[in-house]
Amino acid sequence: MSAWPQRDTMAGMLRALLPSTCALCGEAADAAVCAPCARQFVAAGAARCRRCANPLGGADAGLACGACLADAPAYDATVAASDYASPLDQLVLRLKFGGALALAPWCARTLHAAVLAAPGFALPELLCPVPLGPARLSERGYNQALEIARPLSTLLGIALQPRLTLRRFDTPAQSGATALERKNNMRHAFLVAPDMLAQVRGRHIGVVDDVMTSGHTLNALAATLKRFGAARVSNLVFARTPPH
Incomplete structure (x- = not known):
């Protein structure tokens, strides 16, 4: 047999x-x-801005939204598997705060399908999760972004470097903060690990996270990666909070 x-x-x-x-x-x-x-509940194939993954009209699929055209973020592209809306938002909360790690592989498979379906999306050369600060990682015991990134790396056949970037300090919780507070919270929050500089220079880095809300965290991380020589940065997120 x-x-x-x-x-x-x-x-x-x-x-x-x-x-x-x-x-x-x-x-x-x-x-x-x-x-x-x-x-x-998964909005497969929904039309989104190719840069920030906010919803677009069907005729604009694969284009950049007006906000990204007016004020381009540091990242170059974003793929989102679903909207951060009921009932999927509860799954994210259970993964993030409830230790429901069994949900991470399903999130990764759903995100993998979205990546393959994204029109014109160029696959990154290397994946890294959005890092947690030391105190929050110690309190939670795991990084939900890394839990999604591990199976996603296997599915995509792209190497994962969990320690590519570091969070220099524990930033205030972003939930409940205003857009300006979110932006200020993330100033100078990240750096590339000193022994990882060669992994970043000239490469296309894929940043994995569970949720993208305002985009300030991902923008700050992309700006850091580019400051240290990354040629391109793409976000791979399970859920995207729709604009209000």
Whole structure:
């Protein structure tokens, strides 16, 4: 018997012995989110700004929005798998604050599909997660961006460097902050690890995160990467908060 049938048999036995349920509807599922819920709630193929991933009209798919044309961010492109809206926002919160790490591989698979479907998107040469500050990482025990980046790296076949960038200090929580406060919070927050400079120079870096809200965090990180020689920076985020 070949290895593939054996693997399929073992996977079937594990599903029978350890049945899983959809995190959204509670029905039996082979993944963290069942296929019907994924089809219903993930906005696959939605038209977005190629630079910041904010929603666009269908006729403008793959173009840059007016805000990015007027004031270009430091990053060059963004791919988002879904909107940060109910009920997917609750999954993100469970992953981010509730230790539901089993959700990360599903987020990565959903993001992988969005990356492959993004019109004209050039794959990065190297992936890195948005880093957490030392106190927040110690408190939480994990970095949710890294938990998504690990399986995404495997799916895309792109190397992952978890320590490419560092957060110099623990910035205030961005949730609940105004746009100006978010921007000020992120000033001088990041640096490239001294032993990673050669990994950055002249390369296209993909930055992975769970949620993109105002974009100030990702913009500050992209500006840092470019200051240290990155040729291009693209954001790969699971969810994008729609503009209000």
